Each structure stands twice: as structure tokens, then as C-alpha cells.
Amino acid sequence: MTTGSFLVGLVVGLTGMGGGALMTPMLVLFFGVQPLAAVSSDLVASVFMKPFGGLVHLKRRTVHLGLVKWLCVGSVPAAFAGALLIKLFGHGEQVQRGVQIALGVALLVAAAGIAAKAYTSLRESRRSGDAPPDARPVGVVVRPVPTAAIGAVGGLVVGLTSVGSGSLIIVALLLLYPTLRANRLVGTDLVQAVPLVVAAALGHVLFGDFQFAVTASVLVGSIPGVLLGALGSSRLPGGVIRRALVVVLVASALKMLGAGNVTLVVALVAAALAATVGWTAVRRAHGLPALPHRAGAAATSSAPESREPARSSK
Numbered sequence: 001m002t003t004g005s006f007l008v009g010l011v012v013g014l015t016g017m018g019g020g021a022l023m024t025p026m027l028v029l030f031f032g033v034q035p036l037a038a039v040s041s042d043l044v045a046s047v048f049m050k051p052f053g054g055l056v057h058l059k060r061r062t063v064h065l066g067l068v069k070w071l072c073v074g075s076v077p078a079a080f081a082g083a084l085l086i087k088l089f090g091h092g093e094q095v096q097r098g099v100q101i102a103l104g105v106a107l108l109v110a111a112a113g114i115a116a117k118a119y120t121s122l123r124e125s126r127r128s129g130d131a132p133p134d135a136r137p138v139g140v141v142v143r144p145v146p147t148a149a150i151g152a153v154g155g156l157v158v159g160l161t162s163v164g165s166g167s168l169i170i171v172a173l174l175l176l177y178p179t180l181r182a183n184r185l186v187g188t189d190l191v192q193a194v195p196l197v198v199a200a201a202l203g204h205v206l207f208g209d210f211q212f213a214v215t216a217s218v219l220v221g222s223i224p225g226v227l228l229g230a231l232g233s234s235r236l237p238g239g240v241i242r243r244a245l246v247v248v249l250v251a252s253a254l255k256m257l258g259a260g261n262v263t264l265v266v267a268l269v270a271a272a273l274a275a276t277v278g279w280t281a282v283r284r285a286h287g288l289p290a291l292p293h294r295a296g297a298a299a300t301s302s303a304p305e306s307r308e309p310a311r312s313s314k
Contacts (some may be wrong), residue, residue: 001031001214002221009225021110021163023218024103025252033214035099036086039162040208043201045218046162049226050194057187064180064188066142067173071192073144074151075158075169076199082159083203099160106163107253111246113171119282120174140180150176151192159200169193243275 008022023045027038057063089095154169170189173180180188204210250271254264 001027001217004030005218005221006225007221009222010228011225021107021249022252023222024162025107025255027214027218028100028103029252029255033211034209035096035103037209037211037214039099039103039160040083040201040204040210041214041218042162043158043197043204043208044210044215045222046197047201048219049222050190050197054187054191054194057183057190060183060187062181062183062187063191064140064142064184065191067140067147067177067180067188068192070142070144070147071151071154071169071188072195074148074153075155075192075196076151078152078155079159079196079200080203082156083200083207086160086204087207101257103161103163104253104255104257106157106161106168107249109157110163110168111249111253113168114246114249117171117174118279120171122282140177143176146176151196155196155200158196159203162200243279247271247275 004026005023008026011022024035024038024042027033027042028035033041054063086095086099089098150169150172154172157163157168169192170185173185173189177185247268251264251268254267259267
């Protein structure tokens with residue numbers, strides 16, 4: 001379990017994504033942990049890992065505190081309520097199956113969210129062209145009600161499944177605030193995720209199936225994995241890893257939903273083709289090289305088409 005947590009932490013450090021979306025299904029599918037116990041233990045472990053990235057962005061002043069406030073207005077009570085809902089229904093076999101199905105659906109949505117964010121970032125890079133960063137629109141007018149609604153929906157999903165504090169909420173923010181710069185988008189999401197995860201973890205300690213041994217194993221493996229991944233993040237192709245992450249999420253989701261082996265193989269092949277051939281076609285349609293590593297070489301010729309979207313740390 002510690003080795004598996006290390007590998008998940010490595011992916012998170014490299015790409016900034018996939019914490020709960022990978023850790024919880026790994027605990028369920030490979031180590032036989034009950035779905036509710038996996039969700040509870042993963043959330044408690046996240047309490048110790050989430051603050052690091054948020055503190056870095058606060059120090060760099062790449063956090064929109066107004067958005068953080070309204071996101072937390074919705075997410076904190078909703079995350080706690082998600083754990084409470086599980087308590088109200090009990091810890092029986094039907095509840096475990098319900099959590100597993102909810103987790104499978106959340107994984108599919110997370111995979112779609114990662115793909116949508118990658119595509120939106122690609123379009124943004126094409127629109128920005130050669131314009132310097134200061135020339136891009138940065139004004140953000142906070143919309144309290146829809147922002148709190150995003151927090152509430154994301155918080156409820158996290159409270160029920162441990163998935164969504166990054167991959168779901170950050171995509172919703174991107175759609176609601178398209179002029180928010182990438183670094184502030186990531187920083188805002190990381191900071192708001194801290195009280196969100198704390199509320200969800202507290203709810204699961206009180207009402208869920210928190211298991212100290214599982215949480216300890218996750219922390220022992222994931223923390224050095226995150227640190228090592230962060231050190232190597234500037235040297236490895238994060239875009240390739242993120243595409244592999246989408247494929248893994250789809251496979252995990254289908255397995256959670258009870259898909260048979262034939263269905264799983266067909267879906268994996270389709271997802272792999274979409275992540276390779278399909279994404280190559282999308283890049284070419286936007287005037288970018290087929291492979292990301294060629295973009296770096298092309299950038300030396302100062303062609304605007306060769307610029308890659310800034311890689312998110314979340």
C-alpha cells in the first residue's frame with residue numbers, strides 16, 4: 001500500500017492532479033479496502049498534504065482571496081454534509097455500493113474535467129499569441145452566488161467520494177472566470193481546497209469509516225512521492241502524464257461501476273486512442289506541433305503557434 005501511495009504521490013507531484021481520483025480507487029481495487037473506509041482515510045491524509053501547495057501560492061500572491069471566501073461559503077458545509085449523509089444511511093453493504101458507484105461517476109467527471117481543462121488551456125494559448133502576460137485581460141468581478149454554488153456542488157462530491165477538490169472545481173472556475181490567469185486559478189483552487197478537505201475529513205472522522213492504519217500507509221508513501229514528483233516536474237512531459245491519467249481514471253471508474261473485462265478493454269483502447277491520436281489532431285487543428293516536445297524546439301524560432309499552455313500545478 002505504501003508503494004502504491006508513493007506512485008500516486010509521484011503522479012500528483014508531476015502533474016498537480018489525481019490525488020483523490022487515483023488514491024481512493026487504488027485502495028479499493030488493489031488493496032481491498034472498503035469504499036467508505038478508502039474515502040475517509042484518503043480525506044484525512046489529504047489534510048496533511050493539501051496545505052503545502054496553498055502556502056506556496058499565498059507567498060507568491062497568486063491567490064484570489066475573494067473567490068476563496070465564496071467557494072468556502074458553499075464547499076465547507078457541503079463537504080461536511082456529504083459525510084453526514086453517509087452516516088444517515090448507515091454503513092451497510094448498500095451504502096458501500098452506493099459510495100462505490102458515486103466514486104465511479106465522480107472519476108468519469110474528473111477525467112472529463114481534466115480533458116476539458118487541457119482543451120480550454122490550448123485555446124487560451126492560441127488566443128494569447130505573442131501578447132505579453134500583462135496585456136492579457138486579468139480583471140475578475142466576483143460573482144458570489146454562482147461561486148458559492150460551485151463550492152457547494154464540489155464540496156458535496158468531495159464529502160461523498162474524496163474526488164473533485166481539484167479536477168472538478170478548477171474546471172468550473174475556469175468556465176465561470178475565463179479571464180482569471182492560470183497561476184491565480186491554480187492558487188485559488190489550492191487554497192480553497194484546504195478548508196474544504198478539512199471539513200470533509202472531520203465529517204468522515206465523526207461519521208465515516210476512518211482507519212488510522214490505512215491513512216498512515218498513505219502518508220508514508222505519498223509525501224515523499226509528491227516531493228520527488230515536484231522536483232522532477234520541470235524535466236518530464238506533464239502533458240503526456242496527464243493524458244495517461246485520464247485513461248487510468250476512465251478504467252478505474254468503469255471498474256467501480258462494475259464493467260466486465262470486455263467492456264473495460266474496449267473502453268481502455270478507445271480512451272487511449274482519444275488521448276493520443278485524438279489529441280494530436282486537436283493540437284494540429286490549433287496550429288501546434290503534434291508532439292509537445294517539438295513545441296519547445298519550435299519556440300526558439302519565435303513562432304507563436306509553438307507555445308505550450310502553462311502547466312497547472314493542481
